[in-house]
Amino acid sequence: MPELPEVETVMRGIAPVLDGAVIKKVEVHRDTLRWPIPADLAAQLEGKRVSALRRRAKYILVDIEDAPTLLIHLGMSGRIQVYGPGQTRPERQKHDHILLQTESGGTLIYNDPRRFGAWLLIDDESHPLLAPLGPEPLGNKFDATVLRSGLTGKRTPIKSALLDQHLVAGLGNIYVCEALFRAGIRPTRRADKVKVKEMEPLAAAIRAVLREAIASGGSSLRDHVQVNGELGYFQHNFDVYGRDGEVCKNTGCGQKIKRLVQSGRSSFFCPGCQP
């Protein structure tokens, strides 16, 4: 379920239970996700207080007092559910790999059928997973200039270039398609052929698509202590993603959305609006 907006939504959703909480118990029921879960995870976290929750690209970072930072990635199918002190949580389900309990009676459950996710302990952002990441698209270091320099000389399709987390961090397959639609750029165009005057609209489209997705995901969670990552995507209706054969939403266009495969991933675009 996770691109940047979904990860942001999950992070906000777990904050009420985790932020400032003291971790009482950590149960690990699998030794490996994408990578081995640190054998000393429980020992490192138990008895420590969570000092902050952050997001970097598609990673959730849980800062712990007097301990390494917990890095969580949801991969393709990672989900997190949290239960407040008063709530009874269900029996452990299939693919519930990690359970975390707080002193105040909160519970966090990590479920991940495909196990492409990650739970790691890191010292700081110089960690090899984080250091090479590009700027946050919603931060002040991302703009048209970043795009321009990042796309120069790239013969790969613009779609692939934007999926590269080293150019800009946090975009995935869905929101790249959505952003390119808004910017009126066909996903197959060579990255270095995207014009300079298209950079600003593209940067703006990326920011807008992500902001709106966060807003819609966040609102769906407002009254839920339970975090369900699916809400982010579920509540959002996309302009092109998954709409192969359906009519373009732009007024007066009337053309049908097309699907194609680039580097093994589906792309969706409007032939009329994305020349």
Added chain:
DNA sequence: AAAGTTGCCTGCAAGC
């Protein structure tokens, strides 16, 4: 039952 939101790694090709 084909396709799926993730990212790392490989092997090959292009370019200098």
Added chain:
DNA sequence: TGCTTGCAGGCAACTT
């Protein structure tokens, strides 16, 4: 020619 870099494809494991 040999090195570096970049890119397309494969893969991980399971659900719908």
